[in-house]
Amino acid sequence: MVHFKTEYEEFIGSNEEDLPLSLSLQQLLDTLNEEEKSVILLRFYNDYTFKEISEVLHIPLGTAKSIFYRALQKLREQTKEAEIYE
Template sequence: MIVTEYGLVQRAQAGDRAALGDLLIAHQTQMYRMAYLYVHNEADALDVVQETALQATKSIRKLRQPEYFKTWLLRILINVAKQQIRGKPPAPLPAAKAVYQPDLAQRQDLLQLLAGLSEKRRLPIVLFYYNGLTLKEISAVLHIPVGTVKSRMNRGLAQLRVEGGKMDAQQN
């Protein structure tokens, strides 16, 4: 039997802890990626994911629209990550081992470029490209109109192209 996410959310809201566990497991990779982009280290990212799961467990019955579980969960995660980094100096991204892992070095460059964007421009890009959310879902997560999502993404991507070009020029 195929169980839909919507069905799992309804079961979780009715008190089925196993259904909630299945939902959290299904989204753990996306949650970790998003958390890591905020806190820049594995231990803190895992703490953010754990706290997000705890808060989701406590408030799953308050979710009014089960079809938006994923956006609701990511909104919780963003708030938890912001709380975690509030008052802390920004953590540097760990150094990449470019000699042995060139793909990791390229990803590291991209993470550094993303870290250089304002949060308003970075979040829509991360939610779209790293988490696979639609523009409408991003709009719901960030509580902004779809047109604003599009313009922030376009401006952020343009800034990434400019900064990436500068980085390439410096490396050559």
């Protein structure tokens, strides 16, 4: 299950059915910390811009981008380890 800070749930949605994630994707997301999950899901699931993400999460724009790219790198490393990476 993906957990978010409660103050972000209004922007992301708290209903589990709103996130049709496969088990393998869910497992990958579980390797991220709460902030990284929030940024990744806001960007890919809700199609937010980095500016919108920074406003929603009350973080600087550069920080939102840094968190995003760090989370992507973690996900890439996890997929390589799981031999899912293509």
